[in-house]
Amino acid sequence: MESGSCLCGAVTFQGxxxxxxxxxxxxxxxxxxxxxxxxxxxxxxxxxxxEARGLKWFASSDIGKRGxxxxxxxxxxxxxxxxxxxxxxxxxxxxxxxxDEKIFEHIFxxxxxxxxxxxxxxxxxxxxEA
Amino acid sequence: xxxxKTAACLYGTVKMSAALKPGLGACHxxxxxxxxxxxxxxxxxxxxxxxxxxxxxxxxxxxxxxxxRAFCGECGSGLYxxxxxxxxFPQGEYIVSACLFDDQTGFKFDHEVFVDGNPGWYSFSxxxxxxxxxxxxVFAMFAPKEEG
Ligand SMILES: [Zn+2]
Ligand SMILES: [Zn+2]
Numbered sequence: 426m427e428s429g430s431c432l433c434g435a436v437t438f439q440g441x442x443x444x445x446x447x448x449x450x451x452x453x454x455x456x457x458x459x460x461x462x463x464x465x466x467x468x469x470x471x472x473x474x475x476e477a478r479g480l481k482w483f484a485s486s487d488i489g490k491r492g493x494x495x496x497x498x499x500x501x502x503x504x505x506x507x508x509x510x511x512x513x514x515x516x517x518x519x520x521x522x523x524x525d526e527k528i529f530e531h532i533f534x535x536x537x538x539x540x541x542x543x544x545x546x547x548x549x550x551x552x553x554e555a
Numbered sequence: 556x557x558x559x560k561t562a563a564c565l566y567g568t569v570k571m572s573a574a575l576k577p578g579l580g581a582c583h584x585x586x587x588x589x590x591x592x593x594x595x596x597x598x599x600x601x602x603x604x605x606x607x608x609x610x611x612x613x614x615x616x617x618x619x620x621x622x623x624r625a626f627c628g629e630c631g632s633g634l635y636x637x638x639x640x641x642x643x644f645p646q647g648e649y650i651v652s653a654c655l656f657d658d659q660t661g662f663k664f665d666h667e668v669f670v671d672g673n674p675g676w677y678s679f680s681x682x683x684x685x686x687x688x689x690x691x692x693v694f695a696m697f698a699p700k701e702e703g
Contacts, residue, residue, distance in 0.1 A: 432589050432618060447677075449593075453654075456596075457565045460633040460652035461581070464593035464677070483630045485565055491631060497616040498626025498633060499590050516592025523588075526676045540579065540664045541596070544680040 427468070428475075429519040431499035435479025436492075438501075440468035440511070446529035447517050451537035452552070454485050458493075459500050462537070464517045466526070471511030472502070561607075562655035564632035569609035571634070571655070573600040579653050579662045581679065584669035584690070586618050591633050593677075598662065600649040604635055644697070668693050 430437040445467050455463035474480065479494040484506070492502035492513065502513040517523050530548045531537075532555040562571045576599040587595035606613065614628040621641070625634040634655065638648040653662060666686040667679070688696070 430589075432586060432624075433616060454565060456654040457652075458630065458632045459593065460591040460654055461593050461596040481628075481631065483566065485630070493626075493631030495614070495628055495631075497590070497618070498614065498624055498631060500592055500631055500633070518585075518588035518590070518592040524674050524676075526674070528677060538659050538662070540659075540662050541581075542680045544678045544682075 428521045429501075429515065430476075430521070431479060431494035431497050431501060431519060433479065433494065433497035433499070435476065435496040436474070436494045436499070436501055437476040438472045438474050438515075440472045441470055443467040443469045446527040448514075449528055449531045449543065450533050451531060452533035453536050454489075455503075455533075456536075458485070458491055459516070462531075463500075463503065463514075464528075465503060465514035466517050466520070468511070468513075468515060471509065472513055472515060473511060558661060560656045560658055562651065562657065564609070564612075564627040564630050564634065564655065566627065566630035566632075568612045568629045569627045569632070569634060570607045571604050571651070572607055573604045573649065573651055574602065575599065575651075576601055577661075577663065578665045580666040580668055581664070582668050583673035585672055587636075587669075588672070590618070590624060594667075594673075594679075595633070595636070596653045596664075597636065597650045598653045598656070600635075600651055602646055602649075604649045604651060638697070 428439045450463040479496040481495040484490045504513045534549045535551045559574045581594040615623045617623045635651040640647040670687045671689045
């Protein structure tokens with residue numbers, strides 16, 4: 426069982442990690458909300474909220490909504506609009522144990538500014554390949 | 556020399572403008588990574604950030620005794636990290652999310668801080684081209700200078 430929280434503790438959650446690894450999204454919406462690329466993992470069987478008082482959702486587009494803590498501003502979850510409750514991407518930084526992770530792909534790379542890149546050699550996918 | 560640029564949150568409620576110091580940095584500390592899911596990419600403002608719209612939507616969270624983190628309460632966009640004014644930094648320091656700026660030209664990724672906070676399974680390419688500071692290096696830079 427894995428646990429995580431926002432910076433202030435007004436959102437906490439737990440669940441079983443999938444072994445997919447960390448996906449990195451460089452699209453502009455992710456970068457604007459997260460102050461950098463979104464680095465996310467998936468939970469097998471979904472996320473169970475253990476404290477939800479801070480959780481607020483923002484529908485950023487027709488294809489996604491973003492869950493953040495309205496008390497501290499931590500960005501936690503990404504969800505498709507019709508996803509089952511808890512079937513969300515989880516920001517890897519919110520996990521209590523994120524010491525040993527592995528990036529498996531980078532997506533929306535045509536929106537990535539030229540001034541940074543990651544050192545790993547995992548696949549780089551444009552939005553039409555993701 | 557500073558460069559005035561405009562910035563906005565994801566939904567566009569909060570709009571800001573700031574004169575920017577040169578350079579762009581990434582912070583790997585555990586608070587930044589918990590706040591924004593990964594390293595925080597930022598630019599330093601010259602003086603204060605000017606909020607031109609949506610000031611009422613801005614919420615702040617004091618993440619330590621010396622700094623607060625500002626975000627848009629409507630859309631959750633991280634806005635800036637404000638180092639509180641101190642004897643040695645009378646205005647404090649506004650460290651603004653680089654991703655909010657409409658015009659990204661001239662941004663040069665030239666430093667990384669809290670590199671010892673990086674868990675080690677990700678890194679940016681071109682490390683050798685940047686100034687890379689540990690936690691001790693950062694605190695030494697902002698600590699009061701010893702007198703005589
Ligand atoms: Zn919180
Ligand atoms: Zn906003």
